[in-house]
Amino acid sequence: MLQVRNLTRTFGDKTAVDNVTFDVPAGQMTGFVGGNGAGKTTTMRMIMGVLTATAGEVLLNGSPVTAADRSHFGYMPEERGLYPKQPILDQLIYLGQLHRMSAADARREAMDLLERFTLADRYKDKLESLSLGNQQRVQIAASLLHRPTVLILDEPFSGLDPAAVDSMVELLRERTAAGVPVLFSSHQLDLVDRLCDNLVVLKAGNVMAAGSSESLRASAPRRHRVTVSPDAGWLRDEPGLQVIDVAGPTALLEFDGDADTQRFLSAALARGTVEEFTPLRPTLSEIYREVSA
Known part of the structure; x- marks a missing residue:
């Protein structure tokens, strides 16, 4: 070494x-x-x-x-x-x-x-x-x-x-x-x-x-891409998450913890359907941009 x-x-x-x-x-x-x-x-x-x-x-x-x-x-x-x-x-x-x-x-x-x-x-x-x-x-x-x-x-x-x-x-x-x-x-x-x-x-x-x-990816913000029906605009007012981007039914979210993801899923299902809930694995280039900003 x-x-x-x-x-x-x-x-x-x-x-x-x-x-x-x-x-x-x-x-x-x-x-x-x-x-x-x-x-x-x-x-x-x-x-x-x-x-x-x-x-x-x-x-x-x-x-x-x-x-x-x-x-x-x-x-x-x-x-x-x-x-x-x-x-x-x-x-x-x-x-x-x-x-x-x-x-x-x-x-x-x-x-x-x-x-x-x-x-x-x-x-x-x-x-x-x-x-x-x-x-x-x-x-x-x-x-x-x-x-x-x-x-x-x-x-x-x-x-x-x-x-x-x-x-x-x-x-x-x-x-x-x-x-x-x-x-x-x-x-x-x-x-x-x-x-x-x-x-x-x-x-x-x-x-x-x-x-x-792997350790750098694990320490990066926990983000998910979600698609809900009929529209994702209501997510802006949800506690325990940050809306990075939203376009119609699809949003990019950053959660504070595991409990917040479960709360989101319960709230989303109460409003309609959840068509996508995908954790996003950050690339090293994204980590670089994040820490060097």
Whole structure:
């Protein structure tokens, strides 16, 4: 498990990250979301040791992360860090050797990743000759090349087409199945909802919510969609619930507790029929919008 504890980073009199604490469990994907300037990239850079923390620490399985630990991490920065005028395979082999891989092992792993990203026939091409989406694929391959023990990915899906997203998802699921903790940031909330076991929401350098997907959903407001006959307007005056929206016979309701749902059903049946009473399971993107509003 990767553990972030009370991480803080100041730049002069500005606090970019303020006492941030969260966990990235082994074998799970943790989504790191927030608006521009929320502090996600700064936090990731501190985890990787690229930036020194003003305060706080990063732990791996309960012990402070060392430089040796970080040498086995996989990191994909938001801004590409590869060499535009160097052939793709040459630089992937070079990067693998920096992680103490043999040239033969680095070449084999690089070609396998390029094959999976449908770039194997371009291995001799210079990076700058590729489209931006394909350059992103090579950057992803560089972060996965040495089979890292922890993955820190800053906007890994940016610029990828649907096929590349599917390939990336398959690779990440292989890594988590092997026990690797994965932290990735993304503005694509549908992907976060689809992939993540956990969510961390950052706003203005502060954690607004953090936890497993299920625990966050369980703590969200209890909402139901109801359809009653003949009209749902009378619900506005009912105690124990809040009417979020109403349109003719259909309403979106938020209940205070289980007793209030039973009271509603009794009142509705006394007035007519209840055609629908559906609990709504909030998506992670809805939870993000709720806590970051």
